[in-house]
Amino acid sequence: MYEKDGEKYxxxxxxxxxxxxxxxxxVAGQENYAKGWIECFHAYQSLGPAETHWSIEHxxxxxxxxxxxDVFEDGHVDVAVFQPTYLKSWYTEGFNTTEKNGExxxxxxxxxxxxxxxxxxxxxxxxxEFEADVERWQPKGVKLYTAEWLDDSRxxxxxxxxxxxxxxxxxxxxxxxxxxxxxPTIWPxxxxxxxVSDVDHAATDFPELNFIVEHxxxxxxxxxxxxxxxxxxxxxGLSVVIGGLMHARPNFFxxxxxxxxxxxxxxxxxxxxxxxxxxxxxxxxxxxxxDYPESDAFSDYPRVNVATKKKILGLNAAKLYGIEVPAExxxxxxxxxxxxxxxxxxxxxxxxxxx
Amino acid sequence: MTDTAAVLAxxxxxxxxxxxxxxxxxxxxxxxxxxxxGVADVHLRLPTYFCAPNFAFLMVADAYEAVSGVPGVxxxxxxxxxxxxxxxxxxxxxxxxxxxxxxxxxxxxxLDQLRIDFIRKAVLAGTDRVCRPMLAAxxxxxxxxxxxxxxxxxxxxxxRLRARRAELGLxxxxxxxxxxxAVTGEGVGAAALPLHLQKARVTRVGVEANTGICRGxxxxxxxxxxxxxxx
Numbered sequence: 235m236y237e238k239d240g241e242k243y244x245x246x247x248x249x250x251x252x253x254x255x256x257x258x259x260x261v262a263g264q265e266n267y268a269k270g271w272i273e274c275f276h277a278y279q280s281l282g283p284a285e286t287h288w289s290i291e292h293x294x295x296x297x298x299x300x301x302x303x304d305v306f307e308d309g310h311v312d313v314a315v316f317q318p319t320y321l322k323s324w325y326t327e328g329f330n331t332t333e334k335n336g337e338x339x340x341x342x343x344x345x346x347x348x349x350x351x352x353x354x355x356x357x358x359x360x361x362x363e364f365e366a367d368v369e370r371w372q373p374k375g376v377k378l379y380t381a382e383w384l385d386d387s388r389x390x391x392x393x394x395x396x397x398x399x400x401x402x403x404x405x406x407x408x409x410x411x412x413x414x415x416x417x418p419t420i421w422p423x424x425x426x427x428x429x430v431s432d433v434d435h436a437a438t439d440f441p442e443l444n445f446i447v448e449h450x451x452x453x454x455x456x457x458x459x460x461x462x463x464x465x466x467x468x469x470x471g472l473s474v475v476i477g478g479l480m481h482a483r484p485n486f487f488x489x490x491x492x493x494x495x496x497x498x499x500x501x502x503x504x505x506x507x508x509x510x511x512x513x514x515x516x517x518x519x520x521x522x523x524x525d526y527p528e529s530d531a532f533s534d535y536p537r538v539n540v541a542t543k544k545k546i547l548g549l550n551a552a553k554l555y556g557i558e559v560p561a562e563x564x565x566x567x568x569x570x571x572x573x574x575x576x577x578x579x580x581x582x583x584x585x586x587x588x589x
Numbered sequence: 590m591t592d593t594a595a596v597l598a599x600x601x602x603x604x605x606x607x608x609x610x611x612x613x614x615x616x617x618x619x620x621x622x623x624x625x626x627g628v629a630d631v632h633l634r635l636p637t638y639f640c641a642p643n644f645a646f647l648m649v650a651d652a653y654e655a656v657s658g659v660p661g662v663x664x665x666x667x668x669x670x671x672x673x674x675x676x677x678x679x680x681x682x683x684x685x686x687x688x689x690x691x692x693x694x695x696x697x698x699x700l701d702q703l704r705i706d707f708i709r710k711a712v713l714a715g716t717d718r719v720c721r722p723m724l725a726a727x728x729x730x731x732x733x734x735x736x737x738x739x740x741x742x743x744x745x746x747x748x749r750l751r752a753r754r755a756e757l758g759l760x761x762x763x764x765x766x767x768x769x770x771a772v773t774g775e776g777v778g779a780a781a782l783p784l785h786l787q788k789a790r791v792t793r794v795g796v797e798a799n800t801g802i803c804r805g806x807x808x809x810x811x812x813x814x815x816x817x818x819x820x
Contacts, residue, residue, distance in 0.1 A: 266673065267673065270638040270639060270673055271639070273638065274637050274638055274639050277636075277637060277806050277809055277810060278806070280805070280806070280809040281802070281805055281806070452795075452798070452799070452802075453607070453795055453796070453798060453799030453802070454795060455791065455794065455795040455798070456710070456713075456788065456791045456792040456794075456795045459791050460788065478802060479798065479801075479802070482801070482802070482805050483798065483801040483802065483805065486794070486797060486798040486801045487798075489794040489797075489798065490794060490795075490798050492794075493790075493791045493794050496787075496791075497791065530725065534790065
């Protein structure tokens with residue numbers, strides 16, 4: 235938890251990792267990709283404050299002690315959600331897998347939520363593996379990475395029939411939350427991993443599931459915004475938005491946040507640190523202190539207040555995952571309608587829309 | 590004799606297709622030489638090892654076209670360095686074989702549609718750049734729906750918007766509507782105007798935020814300035 239100016243924030247880090255990208259884990263013959271991937275991530279870390287940068291060696295593989303300290307002791311996080319990313323084409327034991335995450339979670343009861351994943355191109359074998367995973371870990375959420383390479387395939391979409399088969403099964407097995415990576419990408423070639431139209435389809439056809447679009451389709455935030463504004467079960471996962479922009483590009487951060495608050499609203503945005511890319515501490519503290527710069531450039535956007543931040547930093551994700559939040563962190567019932575709706579009407583009026 | 594300056598000037602006209610900015614000012618030109626016998630040799634660099642190969646291919650191919658057209662250049666070599674698909678891109682561009690041939694079964698189609706999609710986004714972003722100052726100066730949305738491109742104050746932003754619309758074959762002379770649908774070219778009426786302007790605004794934010802991230806990551810990867818890079 236984090237306390238500032240008499241306000242108490244319950245913090246759910248809804249997108250973080252425990253990876254091993256050390257050379258010992260690189261698949262022979264794929265070293266260029268394994269190395270290039272982790273160095274690309276390391277470059278993203280350079281967008282955070284200088285004093286939070288790690289050496290490449292530390293970045294490749296950090297310890298359990300590092301993680302517990304960075305996330306829970308220093309990072310103000312109450313509950314952290316592990317989002318697995320397998321990448322077994324390049325990392326022998328996987329980049330960060332449900333199993334490895336799960337082992338750590340079992341050592342620290344109550345601290346972690348362990349999400350699973352599925353691979354729709356893997357057919358019946360992959361379905362069996364998914365079902366076994368669900369039985370072992372009882373996840374409420376899955377992380378999907380539609381641009382992951384598998385043999386000759388360079389990606390899949392949530393619209394594919396195979397994907398629907400897995401989404402249906404996931405729903406039957408009690409999965410509620412589907413986190414889809416849609417953001418800064420490694421490839422594809424001409425297939426478009428940023429493309430969020432597949433989420434549009436799936437969200438409409440699976441109204442009982444929540445789709446959290448991680449990284450909000452950055453850099454194509456406009457596509458995400460148009461889509462999300464029309465789908466009640468689509469959320470904006472803010473991992474990379476805060477880590478990549480809040481420190482390095484504060485003006486753009488303010489505009490991106492303004493757009494998300496405008497199109498999606500403060501009730502459907504969730505904080506994620508994307509640890510180990512960035513540590514949660516500076517992100518949580520910085521976001522609590524944040525407001526738009528003083529300028530007309532931001533007057534189109536919904537206002538931000540303490541309730542906004544409490545929702546984004548933890549209360550929204552707590553609802554998604556059924557996490558019990560102690561009363562002192564909750565909002566009073568009189569919080570009212572989300573700022574986004576009221577302010578959106580103001581915008582229409584101010585630019586002379588017909589009544 | 591053709592000098593480096595002429596080749597750099599040609600490269601100034603080559604844009605990153607998504608960021609809609611010259612590759613020179615973005616810092617993507619690592620080196621540029623022209624030999625006495627007219628061989629132009631240009632090395633390009635990008636913010637990450639993993640920048641999407643489709644964008645990279647477009648840029649390298651566009652650079653090839655631009656430099657080949659400089660008087661006195663008899664042979665052109667454009668090399669993209671430090672990228673996971675460098676070999677395929679460099680080879681494909683040099684052979685003028687197109688994206689599909691360069692990447693074989695990994696590519697579904699040529700990149701024309703991608704380019705069109707990005708120019709449409711540039712039209713939307715440019716619309717916000719032109720309209721925002723007009724609204725700030727007191728024009729209402731209803732007024733904007735009736736205005737033409739010629740009614741907007743002359744500016745570099747208006748020139749740029751006009752140029753992008755021209756590239757798509759959208760109406761772009763002074764009598765054309767100020768606001769047009771980027772796909773159909775039809776004028777945007779008063780009813781559709783608020784949403785159109787909101788879309789223009791968020792598109793601009795996306796493009797500019799992306800540019801900001803790319804510039805930051807490039808500086809971290811290559812501390813020395815590229816030729817023509819904004820410092």
